[in-house]
Amino acid sequence: MNRFALLSLYRSLTRHKLYATLNVGGLAVGIAVFLVLGLYARFETSYEKWLPRHDRVYVAQTVWNLPESPFNGAYPYTMGGLLEQLREDFPGVVGTRIRGGRNGGTVIRGGVATSADIAQVDASFFDVFDLPMVRGSGSALRQPANVLISETLARRYFGTSDPIGQTLTIAVDKAVNYRVAGVFRDLPANSDFRISVLVPLPAAPPSEQWFHWGSSSLQTFLRFDTPQAARAFEQKLPPFVDRRGLADMGKDASRIQQIKLLPLTRMHLEPAGSESASAKITVVTLAIVGLLTLLVAIVNYVNLATARANVRAREVAMRKVLGADRLALVRQFLGEAVLTVGVAALLGLILAELSLPLVNAAGGLSLTIPYALVVPALMALTLVVGLLAGFYPALLLSRYPAASVLASARSPGGGRVGTRVREGLVVLQFGLAIAFMVGTAVLVAQTRHVRQSDLGFQREGLMMLLSTRDSLVGADRTRMIAAAIRELPSVRSAAIGNNAAGGSGEDNADNVPLPGVAGDGPSLRWIITGPDFFKVYGARVLAGRVFDAAHRDDDALARDMASGINIVINRQAVSTLGFRSPQEAIGKTVGGKRPRTIIGVVEDMRFFSPRQPNSATYYVYYSQPEKAFTAVVSIRYTGDPRVTMDALRTIWQRSVPQVPFEAATADTQLTKFYEADDRATRLFAIGAGLAVLIGCVGLWGLASYNTQMRIREIGIRKTLGASSADIARLLVGQFLRPVLLANLVAWPLAFVAMRTWLTGFDDHVALSPLFFIGGTAAATVIAVLTVLGQSLRASRAAPAWALRHE
Known part of the structure; x- marks a missing residue:
């Protein structure tokens, strides 16, 4: 474009200020929306790409395929001993495990216990993950008494003094004194790893389920030099599962459970079934919204440009009379479109920067504009959008015949086609x-x-004490704390179970064989309950009765599984187990070699995400539920929740000061x-x-x-x-x-x-x-x-x- 063309554009815009404002403003808003939602999509798809050699790391997924199981799908967790068995069968495999993470343990300092993002890892952790170190080396994890901490944690506990060689008391399964041997950089926001402390995995398995196929206790990561090597290794896993899982899952174990490899960078949006599928759909949807908004802005520009074409028809005619050909006019108007889009892009960038604080607040995000990336991308976007938006108006304007335009009393408007x-x-x-x-x-x-x-229980006036899940508390203290809670004036009742509203405890399932039906039977979720559990939740009884301490046969702890136990099922389990109505299920026995007699049916209680299918569930009764592997105290209270929360905190600090207090209302737990x-x-x-x-x-x-x-x-x-x-x-x-x-x-x-x-x-x-x-x-x-x-x-x-x- 020459200076006369630029002057023509300037006069056109300044003579018609409203048109210029609408055109440039519409484009600017469209570009701003596109930028902001594009930044969101980029952030969500950038997880773990900050790690060096991230493209060589794969997470081992457990893929379940059970009849009518609530757990079917792929999950980025495995049994604890998977890596050890892989190393035995495939010497030379490079891998590591991560147990814990977000609120994975407690740091005890000066007698004060604080929850921290503690992860237990193998000594080979740095063979797979190249975490950037500030002080020390990742090889320090080969010593079981060493610990690595993040920069933030180092400043919190040691201030400006040198943390190397200092002692920290860390409690995961038990309290242990560790020596700080290194400091690593804080992990960025675009990471699913929430780790501020790295401690070595114990040499002895921390649980009986460590080598049990079908359990899930940690994450296993493997490193391969090429994608081809990863795919070749994955082909060897079905026979490995059949061989190793034979004792726990029977013949052809790989039909029930598979081990699949997923690239680390896809872990944020792809595993865990419907939960991450919804996250992926959300990211794709918002990215499409950004693109469509930009498309609407481009269409808006084309519409206004063609509608106002008559204003410049005489200018085009005069330029043709003075010798301009159609190609020169097309170049001029395309150039004008690119310049207009350039101005709009600059305003859009300003709008995006100004709106980011509001968007971050509305979306709970922490987006920033990486100018080194955005500015070149915006320049390319300006060129592409300018050419797309200006192409049709340029063709329309350049085709006006000079003679007819100058001879006419009025300028053309594009006719019926326009x-x-x-x-x-x-x-x-x-x-x-x-x-x-x-x-x-x-x-x-x-x-x-x-x-x-309706979740099937009364969420108002319900609170959970979650701190009892910590292994340092123990059954005796849990029972004592629950008794003290029941004495509080604002507490109507309290019960212990291994799960609670918000999915706050364990999540287990097993197969229930049906009489006269071949096969292992459908898979049902099972939950341990204690005295008053259904009373606390206000469960609606559809048929039969719920557990009662007066019925000694209800107590599963006092019964031999081979002789049978009593269970309560939910409405969903009625049809899953083949019964036509809740009343028909009462008194029936299912379970094959582990008989389970149904004594009651309750309405479905949805403790988990609304994106998870409502699952068939049966409940087991423990007279001493605090002996369950995970114990959560559910509390029915009245009045101000802050009063009850303060009273719980007082009881806790008096009983177990070395474990951080954690409690929440049902609404808070469900909000996540x-x-x-x-x-x-x-x-x-x-x-x-x-x-x-x-x-x-x-x-x-x-x-x-x-x-x-x-x-x-x-x-x-x-x-x-x-x-x-x-x-x-x-x-x-x-x-x-x-x-x-x-x-x-x-x-x-x-x-x-x-x-x-x-x-x-x-x-x-x-x-x-x-x-x-x-x-x-x-x-x-x-x-x-x-x-x-x-x-x-x-x-x-x-x-x-x-x-x-x-």
Whole structure:
């Protein structure tokens, strides 16, 4: 472009300031949304890529395939002894294990216990993970008395003094004094590893399940030099599982449980079944929202540029008379488009920077703009978007014949074809806008539904003491603490179990053989309960009775499994076990060689994520439930939860001061299941709202242009007797036609997208036609309000002025 072309662009923009504001502003908002949501998608897909040689590390997944099991799917956890068995069968395999992590243990210093992100790892940890060290070496983990800590932890406990050689008391399974032998850099936010302390795994297995196939106690990571080597090794794993799992899972164990290798960088979004599948869908959805918002902004630019083409028709004609050919004009207008997009991109970058604090607050994120990456990408985006957005307007403007334009009393407007193109662009804009509105309504309705749905127990007035899960507490102290809690004035009842609301304890399942049915039977989740467990949760009894201390046969601790135990099942288990009704199940015995007699049926109690399918469950009764491997105290209280929480803290600090106090209400525990979807809903709503705003800007600009082009027609109509209301209805009706046609684009798009998203929930709202009708109604109202001002102003023009108007 030469300086005359630049001067022409400057005059065009400054003479029509409103048009320039709408055009550049719409593009800037679209680019800002695209940048912010692109940063979010980039952050979510960058997990573990900060690690050197991350492309060589794989996580061993346990893949379950059990009939009707709540645990079917792939999980990034294995039994504790998997790596040892792999090394025995495949000498030379390079791997390590991580046990613990987030709140994985306790640091005791000065008599004060503090929860910390403690992980037990193999001495080979640094053969797989190259954590950047500040002081010391990763080889220090080969000494069982050494510990490595993060920079933050080093400053917290040692200030500015040298931490090397200092002593820390760390409790995982038991309290042990360790020598600080090194300091590693803090792990970044884009990591699933929450580790601030690394201690060696104990030489002796910490649990009986260490070598039991079917258990999951830690994460196992393997390193391979190439992807081909990893795939070749994975082919050897089914025979390995059949051979090693024979004793625990029988013949052809690999049909029940498989070991698969997943690249480390895919671990954040892919394993763990529906949970990470939903995270992946969320990331993809928000990335698509960013792209579609940018598309709406580009369409808005094209629409406004073509609608205003008549303003520059005489300029084009004069340039042709002075010798400019069509190619030169195309180059000029494409250059103008690129420059306009460049200005919009700069404003979009500013808007993105200003909006990031609000987006981070709304989404619970910590996004920042990496300018070294964003600026070159933005320059490339400017070129691509400028060429895409300016191509059609450039062709339209450059084709005007000079003679006819200069001879005409008025400039061309593109004719019927131009009108149809502009209406088609409005249809596309509002089609996406309506789809966004429908999607936002569905997301809001679903997130509200899962928060308010019946979980099968009374979540209000329910609190869990979680600190008793720590192995340092022990059964005797747990029983003593539970007794003290029951004496509190605000506590109505308290019970111990190995699980609680929010999935706060163990998660176990086993197969239940059915009488007269071949095979191992369906897999059911099982939960240990103690006295008053169902009373605390307010469970609804559908048939039979629940456990009672007066019935000695209920106590599984006093019974031999071979002679049988009593169980209570939930509603879901009734059909899973083949019964037609809860009443029919009462008194029946299932379980084959481990008989289980059903004494009661309760309503389903959903302790876990709403994205997990509601699973068939049976409950076992322990008269001393504190002897379970994991014990959680569930408490039914009245009054202010802070009063009860303070009383619990006092009891705890008096009883077990060396273990950090941890308690939460049921609402707090359940909220963690909703956080990701709430964040996605907020970000989606922000993107959708801005996309709708851009669409309104485009419609307003088009209405302004069309109204101006029809001034004389309006004057003639009023001269012939049309009232202002008639004119307003005519104009509004014509502007609404493309908005209503947009539903042909919006409804199928929204239906497919929302149906896919809702399938991630076991309990979800129906995809009601009201969502689609409501989105259309909202778009119609917005469109009417957008063009009504232009229509009323045009309808009130005096006929004499309108007929003289040029």
